[in-house]
Structure formats: structure tokens, C-alpha cells
Amino acid sequence: MEHSTEKKLANLLKLQQIDSKIFEIKKVRGALPEEVQDLEDEIIGYNTRLDNFKNDIDNKNNDIENLKNKVSEAKKLIKKYKDQQMNVRNNREYDAISKEIELQELDSKLFVKKSGENELKIEDIKEDVKSTKKVIKERNQILKSKKADLDVLSDESKEEEKKLDSLKTKASKKIEASLLLSYEKLVNRQRNGLAVVKVSRSACGGCFNIVPPQRQAEIKEKKKIILCEYCGRILADVIAEKIIEKPKKRTKRKTATKAKKTTVKAKKTTVKAKKTTVKAKKTTVKAKK
Ligand SMILES: [Zn+2]
Structure with missing residues (x-):
């Protein structure tokens, strides 16, 4: 060729x-396609976060369950030790068992405390779940409306785009x-x-x-x-x-407006001048008198 x-x-x-x-057609759509994509990605991200929260809650509930078991075990031990204490042979044995009981009681308190902390954390996470769900709902609404806008724009230009695409193919073949x-x-x-x-x-x-x-x-x-x-x-x-002999219509109008303004200014000056003349005349009259 x-x-x-x-x-x-x-x-x-x-x-x-x-x-x-x-x-130009694509420009009309502007950032809309990208915005839709971004929103979709964002929503995926929020859903992942939601899943993580749910896993967190599950883990914390498991921890609480374990801690509760430990507490009940400690309580069983304490009961057993207290029974043993009834049958000790001497003070030394009694003191040793007392120490064990004390230890189990401390452990038990610690487990209860940890369990409580976990429960508070779960409450916090539940709040996060709530707010994340709210954000997802909002984003979904925005996404829905943006998608609808994009669909409208795409539908409007679909035919023209098809035509242009085939014209482009034809024109490209000649190069x-x-x-x-x-x-x-x-x-x-x-x-x-x-x-x-x-x-x-x-x-x-x-x-x-x-x-x-x-x-x-x-x-x-x-x-x-x-x-x-x-x-x-x-x-x-x-x-x-083009060799411009006469200014174009638009330029003309602009110039005309400018000229008018100048005229108005000039007139004002004239009025001022007249006033001065009147004043001068008056002074003359006065002088004559
Ligand atoms: Zn250039």
C-alpha cells in the first residue's frame, strides 16, 4: 500500500x-466508570473487614468459653482442697493446702477478669460491625445510582459508538x-x-x-x-x-460594548464639564453683580 x-x-x-x-463520548462519561470500579473495590474491602470482625468475635467467644471452663475447674479444685483441709494431720499440711487454694482463687479471678475484657472487646467489635455495615449500605446506594447513570450514558451513545467503531476500523485500514x-x-x-x-x-x-x-x-x-x-x-x-478586514461579529460586539462604555464615560465627563461651566457662569453672574 x-x-x-x-x-x-x-x-x-x-x-x-x-x-x-x-x-468526546468517553469524556462525557468522565470518571464514572472508574468511580464505579473504585466503589466496587471499596465494598469488597469493607466486606473483608466484616468477615475479619466476625472471625474476631468467634475467637473471643472461644476464649471466653475456655476461660469459663478454667474457672469452673479452679472452683472444683478449691472445693477439693477445702475438703482435704478438713483431714490434715498438721499445720504444715494445712498451710500448704491454704496456699494452693489461694493460688487457685487468684487464677480464677484472673480468668474472670480476662473473660470480662473479652466481652468488652466483643462489644467494641460489634459496634465496628454495625458502623461497617452502615458504610457498606451507603456505598451500595451510591454505587447503584452511579451504575444507573453510567448505564444511561452508555445506552445513549451505544449506537453512535458502534458506528464510530466501524468507521474507525475502515479508516485504520487505509493507513x-x-x-x-x-x-x-x-x-x-x-x-x-x-x-x-x-x-x-x-x-x-x-x-x-x-x-x-x-x-x-x-x-x-x-x-x-x-x-x-x-x-x-x-x-x-x-x-x-483569514485576512481579517472587518472584525468578526463577536469581536465587533465586544468592541462596541467597550466603545459604548467609553462613550458613557465621555458623557459623564461632559456632564461634569457642563456643571463646571454652569458654576463658572454663576461665578461670572456673581462677578457681574
Ligand atoms: Zn505541539
């Missing part, structure tokens, strides 16, 4: 126009593979999705840096593909500068 550079540039421009339309690859790379690199631009008012249509007249002349010749030396975009053409 051998094309003249002029034809290549024209084909590139055509593809760029299609891509720009696709870009040689290596050039197409460079073009695609360039499109993806630019935030505004522009890879092929025209020179307008002596400036690159992509980055608005000035393109020197000599270069503009070369671009107009279309003998080779010329890139903007600042942004690397393909400069496909030069928009002929």
Missing part, C-alpha cells in the same frame, strides 16, 4: 476526527501498519486524545507552541510527515489564516 504523503496525512486526519468523536502504530501510541500519550493536528494561527493545534514560517511552508507542501518539535504530534496541515 503505497500512498503519497499527502494522502497519508489526509487519512490520518480522517482517523483523528473519528477518534476525537469517540474521545499502513507502522504509521498506524505510531499514531495509536501518540493518541494514547496525549491527554486530549489528539495525535494529528493542524497548525492554526501559526501555532501547533495540540500544544499551541509557535511553528516557524519555514516549517509551516514545509507542512503545507505535504512532502513528508512533520512532527511538532514540542509535543511530537503530527502536523498534518496549516489552516489558512
Whole structure:
């Protein structure tokens, strides 16, 4: 597929126009697709947290169960020791058993305390579960509405996108593979999705840096593909500068408004001047008298 550079540039421009339309459609959707994705990820994260809380509660309940068993064992021991104490042969034996009882009582107290602490922790975690569930509910509501918005936008542009996609495929086929690859790379690199631009008012249509007249002349010749030396975009053409004889309508109106304002100012000055004249006259009259 051998094309003249002029034809290549024209084909590139055509593809760029299609891509720009696709870009605009996607821009309307804005950050919505990403926001939906972020929310979905966030909700997954919260659900994991919820699972962790539930595991925590289960573990703490197991601990409490174990501690309670230990307490009842200690109580059994204490009862056994107290029975033994009734049948001791001497004071030494009595004291030794007393110590054991004391130890078991201390242990028992410690187990009860730990058990209580765990119960408090469970209450805290339950609060966390509650607030996390609330957040999940809120996020789900936001997600639902954002998804609905996205669906509406996608539905609206579905047909047009399909059309543009097939146009893009067609237009792409007219461009040689290596050039197409460079073009695609360039499109993806630019935030505004522009890879092929025209020179307008002596400036690159992509980055608005000035393109020197000599270069503009070369671009107009279309003998080779010329890139903007600042942004690397393909400069496909030069928009002929219109020789402006009369200002454009909009400019005119602006100028007119400015002119009016000036007139008003001038009038005010005139009024002031008149007043001064009147004053002067009065003074003259006074002087005459
Ligand atoms: Zn540029």
C-alpha cells in the first residue's frame, strides 16, 4: 500500500476526527466508570473487614468459653482442697493446702477478669460491625445510582459508538501498519486524545507552541510527515489564516460594548464639564453683580 504523503496525512486526519468523536463520548462519561470500579473495590474491602470482625468475635467467644471452663475447674479444685483441709494431720499440711487454694482463687479471678475484657472487646467489635455495615449500605446506594447513570450514558451513545467503531476500523485500514502504530501510541500519550493536528494561527493545534514560517511552508507542501518539535504530534496541515478586514461579529460586539462604555464615560465627563461651566457662569453672574 503505497500512498503519497499527502494522502497519508489526509487519512490520518480522517482517523483523528473519528477518534476525537469517540474521545468526546468517553469524556462525557468522565470518571464514572472508574468511580464505579473504585466503589466496587471499596465494598469488597469493607466486606473483608466484616468477615475479619466476625472471625474476631468467634475467637473471643472461644476464649471466653475456655476461660469459663478454667474457672469452673479452679472452683472444683478449691472445693477439693477445702475438703482435704478438713483431714490434715498438721499445720504444715494445712498451710500448704491454704496456699494452693489461694493460688487457685487468684487464677480464677484472673480468668474472670480476662473473660470480662473479652466481652468488652466483643462489644467494641460489634459496634465496628454495625458502623461497617452502615458504610457498606451507603456505598451500595451510591454505587447503584452511579451504575444507573453510567448505564444511561452508555445506552445513549451505544449506537453512535458502534458506528464510530466501524468507521474507525475502515479508516485504520487505509493507513499502513507502522504509521498506524505510531499514531495509536501518540493518541494514547496525549491527554486530549489528539495525535494529528493542524497548525492554526501559526501555532501547533495540540500544544499551541509557535511553528516557524519555514516549517509551516514545509507542512503545507505535504512532502513528508512533520512532527511538532514540542509535543511530537503530527502536523498534518496549516489552516489558512483569514485576512481579517472587518472584525468578526463577536469581536465587533465586544468592541462596541467597550466603545459604548467609553462613550458613557465621555458623557459623564461632559456632564461634569457642563456643571463646571454652569458654576463658572454663576461665578461670572456673581462677578457681574
Ligand atoms: Zn505541539
